[in-house]
Amino acid sequence: MSDAVKLTCAQCGQGNRVPAGKLAAGPKCGTCGAKLADGKVAELEPKVLKKMIRTDDLPLIVDFWAPWCGPCRMMAPEFARAAQALAPHVRFAKINTEQYPQVSAERNIRGIPLLILFHKGKEVARLAGARPAADIERFVRANVTVGA
Secondary structure, three states: OOOOEEEOOOOOOOOEEEEHHHHHOEEEEEOOOOOOOOOOEEEEOOHHHHHHHHHHHOEEEEEEOOOOOHHHHHHHHHHHHHHHHHHOOEEEEEEEEOOOHHHHHHOOOOOOOOEEEEEEEEEEEEEEOOOOHHHHHHHHHHHHHOOO
16 A cells, blocks of 8 residues: 555544545545544644654644734735645644644744644644745745645
């Protein structure tokens, strides 16, 4: 099963294997039925974020944000547009740094909004500040290979 892609469900944290050729068909989690690569931005908790970083085969870009942050709220629709444009080859998620302040300390986050791109278990790059969708897409494409 060499063409299988490992994906962690953003809802329940369960690991899934999906045939690479079926990514565009809307694969679902075998445990909870949530969509795995649908082009939507998933809200994560720290435990699931760590598992996704460690085990997933697809690039993951995470928006570190807070509800009180005006630029964070302004960028949210742009981040969602970029998620649609790069689906199903890149997964998009966000984590609330006010709700989970330990994430800011663990990731050495000094300001928000901050986008961090992860791939193959490692942090690949960071992009600070509110950005339009086109900038987010360029940032991802410049730092990881995005599938066809």
